[in-house]
Amino acid sequence: MSFAERFVEADGFRIRYMEAGQGTPLVHLHGAGGLRLNPAHELLARHFRVIAFEMPGFGTSPENARTRSMPELASTMGVAIKNLGVDVFDLMGTSFGGKTALWLALQAPERVRALVLEAPAAIRQDGAESPSGTPEEIARRLYAHPEKLGAIPLPDPATRAKTQPLVQRLRGPNRDAELERRLTDLATPTLVLFGTLDAVIAPAMGRVYKDLMPNAHLVFVYDAGHVISTERPEAFTEVVVDFLERREAFVISRAHTVIHP
Amino acid sequence: MKVSFFETGRYSPPEALPAEWPVPSGVYDRDAGARAYHGMIERLEYIEELGFDWVSVSEHHYSPRILTPSPIVSAAFLAAHLKKITIALLGPIVPHSNPVRVAEELAMLDTLAKGRLVVGLLRGTTNEALTYDLNPAEARERTDEGMELILKAWTEPQPFGWQGRHFQYRTVSIWPRPLQEPHPPTFALGTSRESCEFAARHHLGCGVSYGPFEVMAKATRYYREQCARYGWEPKPEQIVYRANMLVADTDEDAHALLDKQPKGAPFAMRAALRDAFMTADPRNIAGEVRAPNVGGGALPTTFIGSPDTVVEQVRHAREVIGAGVIDLSLHPPGSSDLDPLMRALELFGKKVLPRIRDI
Numbered sequence: 001m002s003f004a005e006r007f008v009e010a011d012g013f014r015i016r017y018m019e020a021g022q023g024t025p026l027v028h029l030h031g032a033g034g035l036r037l038n039p040a041h042e043l044l045a046r047h048f049r050v051i052a053f054e055m056p057g058f059g060t061s062p063e064n065a066r067t068r069s070m071p072e073l074a075s076t077m078g079v080a081i082k083n084l085g086v087d088v089f090d091l092m093g094t095s096f097g098g099k100t101a102l103w104l105a106l107q108a109p110e111r112v113r114a115l116v117l118e119a120p121a122a123i124r125q126d127g128a129e130s131p132s133g134t135p136e137e138i139a140r141r142l143y144a145h146p147e148k149l150g151a152i153p154l155p156d157p158a159t160r161a162k163t164q165p166l167v168q169r170l171r172g173p174n175r176d177a178e179l180e181r182r183l184t185d186l187a188t189p190t191l192v193l194f195g196t197l198d199a200v201i202a203p204a205m206g207r208v209y210k211d212l213m214p215n216a217h218l219v220f221v222y223d224a225g226h227v228i229s230t231e232r233p234e235a236f237t238e239v240v241v242d243f244l245e246r247r248e249a250f251v252i253s254r255a256h257t258v259i260h261p
Numbered sequence: 262m263k264v265s266f267f268e269t270g271r272y273s274p275p276e277a278l279p280a281e282w283p284v285p286s287g288v289y290d291r292d293a294g295a296r297a298y299h300g301m302i303e304r305l306e307y308i309e310e311l312g313f314d315w316v317s318v319s320e321h322h323y324s325p326r327i328l329t330p331s332p333i334v335s336a337a338f339l340a341a342h343l344k345k346i347t348i349a350l351l352g353p354i355v356p357h358s359n360p361v362r363v364a365e366e367l368a369m370l371d372t373l374a375k376g377r378l379v380v381g382l383l384r385g386t387t388n389e390a391l392t393y394d395l396n397p398a399e400a401r402e403r404t405d406e407g408m409e410l411i412l413k414a415w416t417e418p419q420p421f422g423w424q425g426r427h428f429q430y431r432t433v434s435i436w437p438r439p440l441q442e443p444h445p446p447t448f449a450l451g452t453s454r455e456s457c458e459f460a461a462r463h464h465l466g467c468g469v470s471y472g473p474f475e476v477m478a479k480a481t482r483y484y485r486e487q488c489a490r491y492g493w494e495p496k497p498e499q500i501v502y503r504a505n506m507l508v509a510d511t512d513e514d515a516h517a518l519l520d521k522q523p524k525g526a527p528f529a530m531r532a533a534l535r536d537a538f539m540t541a542d543p544r545n546i547a548g549e550v551r552a553p554n555v556g557g558g559a560l561p562t563t564f565i566g567s568p569d570t571v572v573e574q575v576r577h578a579r580e581v582i583g584a585g586v587i588d589l590s591l592h593p594p595g596s597s598d599l600d601p602l603m604r605a606l607e608l609f610g611k612k613v614l615p616r617i618r619d620i
Contacts, residue, residue, distance in 0.1 A: 193424075196409060196413075206419070206421070207417065207418060207419040207421075210419040210420070211419065217422065218419055218420070218421045218422065219421065219422035219423070219424050219431075220413065220421055220422070220423055220424065221424045222406055222409065222410075222423065222424065222425040222426060222428075223406070223425075223426065232424075235424045235425075235426070236424070238424070239422065239424050250431065251422070251431040251432050252431075253431065255429070
């Protein structure tokens with residue numbers, strides 16, 4: 001499955017995205033490190049039309065000094081999706097992008113069929129700090145077993161320097177009272193995933209989404225760190241696909257246990 | 262020093278048994294089995310009276326040597342009959358269990374026992390891989406994952422799904438939760454590097470068994486180093502040492518008793534299986550490779566002698582291993598000869614136990 005690089009205009013930004021696959025659109029909003037395609041994107045593209053955005057100010061895009069807030073970024077991404085001719089879609093957000101995804105779902109609940117939040121950074125523990133330091137130190141915070149990953153896509157210092165002001169401006173407080181108040185009315189079926197070894201956002205934050213949101217499901221992915229989709233792509237994709245295909249009914253097992261007919 | 266009695270359910274066969282594991286269940290005697298179970302209570306009431314802190318039970322299968330395939334059932338039975346003593350369930354064999362079920366049953370048991378439960382989680386002895394067709398090459402990974410899931414099931418207040426390598430659940434939300442908060446005192450049992458690291462990471466205790474003090478100390482030293490790495494220091498009662506003890510009036514009497522004991526392991530696996538396990542079941546002591554314990558030799562007796570000698574040995578074990586709890590077999594678990602056991606218990610209870618309290 002090869003991803004095609006394309007661009008779309010929205011709110012005066014030229015936004016890059018990677019696309020592959022057929023069927024129901026699944027939009028992905030990346031974490032603070034920017035868009036990095038990983039094996040889970042490939043696996044998801046076997047089931048869905050995957051549209052993975054590079055949000056304005058991240059990666060190869062010019063510095064974004066214009067977007068003032070997370071709801072504003074979410075609104076821009078909503079326009080970008082509309083400009084692709086996509087009205088209704090499934091929405092997946094990773095870490096920082098999880099918060100963007102939640103705001104987009106709050107702004108356009110009729111457009112977002114279901115939400116997948118990978119280690120979302122919308123609700124953070126006291127004292128939570130973004131990974132920082134050398135690329136190796138950052139990798140050790142992001143991944144439970146960086147040694148198993150081979151060539152880790154380490155964040156490029158120049159790109160980080162460009163995006164950090166934007167991330168700091170938009171990430172908001174660890175507990176965002178306005179967002180949390182509004183989440184209590186967000187009925188969108190939502191799957192929240194945390195790696196059991198997440199060293200960036202405490203996995204215990206997962207339960208807060210369940211406390212607040214009327215239709216949230218929490219899944220722990222064993223032995224994964226913050227970037228679950230990179231460390232355990234098969235486990236991540238299996239539950240995400242199942243949830244997006246069956247929503248709440250994904251809790252009913254379809255696993256086969258017959259050994260010999 | 263806290264003292265625990267390892268209760269194995271002493272089965273006295275009316276006739277000689279085949280010597281090989283698994284022991285054919287056709288030779289099981291129903292009345293002897295019933296006597297073994299009900300005999301536990303009288304013995305344990307005496308143990309409680311002597312001042313033992315814990316009674317421990319374990320999980321073993323397909324042989325009369327330790328007649329408790331379900332330690333949870335045995336622990337529930339003991340908890341119902343004994344009023345004071347702590348029930349140490351050491352422990353469910355995690356890799357061949359349903360971890361959610363284990364979490365539920367232990368929570369139930371802790372509540373039934375009014376918070377008198379202590380739990381050890383472990384991979385199991387080598388032969389147990391055969392019991393429920395567990396691939397020994399996967400046993401270590403299944404143990405780690407299962408232990409983590411048990412802890413999560415005990416502590417996570419919201420329903421959750423578990424996307425593991427070996428276990429998968431979409432909905433976990435156990436009732437009851439354990440009576441003790443956040444959960445019963447829990448030990449990772451084993452000398453391996455993996456087990457010590459797991460215990461350190463989750464602030465659990467560490468349990469080692471049977472080996473000589475210096476060898477066990479390698480594992481507990483590694484465990485303490487790992488705890489320090491995670492920023493905490495275990496208390497003495499978080500290190501348990503399970504061992505055989507032979508106490509008699511004099512050192513000579515004790516050694517004479519040991520000489521009379523069988524040198525081989527009761528109910529060993531046949532040689533071809535033993536050889537196959539040598540490669541299928543990697544084990545280690547704090548990272549140092551060792552052969553799996555399938556050689557067929559009897560487990561060592563590390564406490565042996567007169568009461569005076571044994572008291573000094575316990576002191577030495579505390580210094581070397583750092584153990585704050587000793588879990589004792591006072592007569593080989595395979596033995597169905599109860600009179601020497603009762604004599605040893607009386608001697609230990611009166612002449613040793615009061616003197617090792619303050620160690």
